[in-house]
Amino acid sequence: MTPILEVQSVNKRFGGLKALDDVNLTVMEGTVHAIIGPNGAGKSTLLNCFVGRLVPDTGTVTFAGQSLIGKKPHEINQAGVSRVFQTPEIFEDLTVLENVMIPALAQRDGAFRLHGWHPLSREAEIRDKAERALADVAMADRRNMPSGSLSRGDKRRLEMAMCLVQEPRLLLLDEPTAGMARADTNATIDLLKRIGSERNITKVVIEHDMHVVFSLADRISVLAQGHVIVEDAPENIKGNAKVQEAYLGGAHL
Amino acid sequence: MNTKTSDTLLLIVFSIAVLAGPVILAPFGAGYPDLLQKFAIYGIFAIGFNILFGLTGYLSFGHAAFLGVGSYAAVWMFKLLSMNIIPAVIFSVIVAGLFSLVIGFISLRRSGIYFSILTLAFAQMCYNLAYSVLTPITNGETGLQITLSDPRILDAAAEGQAPASNLFGLDMISTWETSLAGMTLQFNMGFYVCALILILSFWISMRLFRSPFGMMLKAVKSNQNRMSYTGLDTKPYTLAAFVISGMFAGLAGGLLAAMDPLAGAERMQWTASGEVVLMTILGGAGTLLGPVLGAGLIKYFENIFSAINDSTLHGVFAFLPDGLNNAVSAVLGLFVGEGWHLTLGLIFMLIVTFLPGGLIEGAQRIGRLFTSRSKADPQSGEAQSRPAPAE
Numbered sequence: 164m165t166p167i168l169e170v171q172s173v174n175k176r177f178g179g180l181k182a183l184d185d186v187n188l189t190v191m192e193g194t195v196h197a198i199i200g201p202n203g204a205g206k207s208t209l210l211n212c213f214v215g216r217l218v219p220d221t222g223t224v225t226f227a228g229q230s231l232i233g234k235k236p237h238e239i240n241q242a243g244v245s246r247v248f249q250t251p252e253i254f255e256d257l258t259v260l261e262n263v264m265i266p267a268l269a270q271r272d273g274a275f276r277l278h279g280w281h282p283l284s285r286e287a288e289i290r291d292k293a294e295r296a297l298a299d300v301a302m303a304d305r306r307n308m309p310s311g312s313l314s315r316g317d318k319r320r321l322e323m324a325m326c327l328v329q330e331p332r333l334l335l336l337d338e339p340t341a342g343m344a345r346a347d348t349n350a351t352i353d354l355l356k357r358i359g360s361e362r363n364i365t366k367v368v369i370e371h372d373m374h375v376v377f378s379l380a381d382r383i384s385v386l387a388q389g390h391v392i393v394e395d396a397p398e399n400i401k402g403n404a405k406v407q408e409a410y411l412g413g414a415h416l
Numbered sequence: 417m418n419t420k421t422s423d424t425l426l427l428i429v430f431s432i433a434v435l436a437g438p439v440i441l442a443p444f445g446a447g448y449p450d451l452l453q454k455f456a457i458y459g460i461f462a463i464g465f466n467i468l469f470g471l472t473g474y475l476s477f478g479h480a481a482f483l484g485v486g487s488y489a490a491v492w493m494f495k496l497l498s499m500n501i502i503p504a505v506i507f508s509v510i511v512a513g514l515f516s517l518v519i520g521f522i523s524l525r526r527s528g529i530y531f532s533i534l535t536l537a538f539a540q541m542c543y544n545l546a547y548s549v550l551t552p553i554t555n556g557e558t559g560l561q562i563t564l565s566d567p568r569i570l571d572a573a574a575e576g577q578a579p580a581s582n583l584f585g586l587d588m589i590s591t592w593e594t595s596l597a598g599m600t601l602q603f604n605m606g607f608y609v610c611a612l613i614l615i616l617s618f619w620i621s622m623r624l625f626r627s628p629f630g631m632m633l634k635a636v637k638s639n640q641n642r643m644s645y646t647g648l649d650t651k652p653y654t655l656a657a658f659v660i661s662g663m664f665a666g667l668a669g670g671l672l673a674a675m676d677p678l679a680g681a682e683r684m685q686w687t688a689s690g691e692v693v694l695m696t697i698l699g700g701a702g703t704l705l706g707p708v709l710g711a712g713l714i715k716y717f718e719n720i721f722s723a724i725n726d727s728t729l730h731g732v733f734a735f736l737p738d739g740l741n742n743a744v745s746a747v748l749g750l751f752v753g754e755g756w757h758l759t760l761g762l763i764f765m766l767i768v769t770f771l772p773g774g775l776i777e778g779a780q781r782i783g784r785l786f787t788s789r790s791k792a793d794p795q796s797g798e799a800q801s802r803p804a805p806a807e
């Protein structure tokens with residue numbers, strides 16, 4: 164197995180707050196790497212450093228051999244990294260299908276193309292691809308709805324389709340099942356497992372739901388107060404005293 | 417009916433309505449060449465503005481600068497090259513395109529209100545420069561005009577006669593008159609040139625709206641964050657929209673000069689920039705037809721309302737007792753003539769308050785009243801979520 168994402172000695176301060184404190188992390192290609200930890204531990208901040216929303220104060224982030232530091236968000240995405248955000252980021256004024264066609268076009272045409280003359284209706288391939296991605300998240304029947312009117316859980320599934328349609332090499336998921344009903348959570352687990360085996364997408368998942376974490380993860384990093392306190396296989400994390408301490412003040416996971 | 421069919425239908429109906437303009441508008445007292453030309457030219461201006469504002473949401477307060485630049489460029493072509501309008505109009509589009517590339521590149525470093533203020537500042541700068549250091553090019557307050565002594569390399573002017581702008585010999589000012597049911601109909605060469613270019617502009621804007629590029633511009637308006645995390649560079653998209661709309665403004669400015677070969681700095685004033693904003697919002701920003709309707713409505717009111725004066729009002733209310741006539745005329749007098757801007761302001765307030773989507777939203781609401789009665793099938797839920805074809 165080869166590492167696809169390597170994080171070395173990343174530090175990030177917000178004023179007096181040390182949000183990331185010497186974080187080291189290696190994600191192997193084709194695996195699911197879960198990041199868990201209490202609220203405010205710095206999990207989302209870490210993902211922000213991967214996608215170019217934040218630049219670490221010090222340290223390096225390397226994806227597939229190239230440094231991501233200083234790269235713009237669209238360049239990082241074009242390199243093969245897609246992200247589902249903690250609060251859904253979709254194009255609320257556009258229809259569900261259009262939301263998925265845009266990332267598909269971005270993947271095919273690059274960061275900019277002045278394709279102003281041919282009708283969108285001729286993009287049959289892009290449309291089919293988008294429809295398949297919507298079918299993957301069981302939203303094909305809602306393709307013509309304005310996406311702003313979707314429920315929060317559906318927005319998140321739409322965002323997942325928007326990422327999947329790009330066939331990324333690395334998929335970052337920030338609490339993908341938060342606020343979902345049990346049935347939807349299980350459907351999401353199934354989906355993530357399925358695309359894992361079919362398409363060899365490496366995934367980094369931030370998640371609070373331990374059921375999700377333990378059904379998906381090959382490896383788990385535990386973050387507390389900006390620091391990775393443990394990184395290990397799931398079976399070793401469950402009984403780890405340090406984790407229980409950080410997480411629940413000693414209660415069992 | 418799919419989008420393509422309804423678009424074709426819309427384009428055909430639009431073309432017929434525009435070409436029949438002199439007949440349709442004659443009963444409203446708006447069928448004379450000067451006003452018809454303005455309808456078409458400001459329609460083009462608003463169509464272009466809508467590509468920037470309607471699709472990306474970037475509100476430029478300086479687009480009149482490109483209109484003015486286009487006019488100057490066209491008049492210079494008339495002076496130096498030929499009275500044929502083709503090189504003049506092409507040159508105005510190119511010059512306005514270059515100007516908007518520079519101004520857009522700088523202004524688009526900011527968004528929201530800061531972008532609007534930057535564009536406003538640039539436009540005012542152009543306006544002031546035209547009056548001061550650039551007088552050799554703009555001829556300052558007098559305005560740029562054609563004269564007998566202009567070089568005009570390609571066509572030697574007839575002796576002692578101010579030449580008319582033309583299209584391969586067809587003069588823009590030539591008009592064929594006829595009468596129908598007691599009305600005089602005026603078919604003017606210049607109007608038909610503008611009308612054809614308006615139809616062409618409408619078609620171009622329709623293609624842009626329905627293209628992947630158009631969808632990207634809507635995405636800019638909707639969520640720029642998501643766009644960049646989706647691998648799209650928002651900068652070139654907004655800049656392209658800015659330059660395209662600047663070129664449309666230059667085209668409009670060039671046509672203004674082609675209809676009447678002179679150019680003055682007042683065309684670049686901020687009120688002119690504000691006017692195209694009003695036209696677009698009044699008609700319906702982000703819709704295909706709205707901006708043209710808004711432009712027509714505003715130019716109509718400007719010409720009709722501002723022509724009404726006190727004595728007209730007194731004439732209309734002559735049936736009232738003298739005192740009452742005076743009072744009514746005095747009150748209404750505030751809204752006409754010089755005061756027509758007051759009327760415009762009131763209409764604008766009413767529309768923005770009750771029909772935020774502009775005239776097009778009004779038309780859609782009326783349309784829905786009829787269709788919702790005739791078909792109450794369950795499928796219409798899906799059909800309604802798509803933008804109505806009449807946009």
Ligand SMILES: Nc1ncnc2c1ncn2[C@@H]1O[C@H](COP(=O)(O)OP(=O)(O)O)[C@@H](O)[C@H]1O
Pocket residue numbers: 177180182200201202203204205206207208209
């Ligand atoms: N842009 C920011 N500016 C200032 N403080 C921030 C910013 N983003 C996150 N923080 C702080 O950093 C800490 C870690 O936040 P975050 O990464 O969102 O935690 P979580 O692990 O819950 O995702 C929190 O204390 C949060 O308030």
Ligand SMILES: [Mg+2]
Pocket residue numbers: 206207208249
């Ligand atoms: Mg978080």
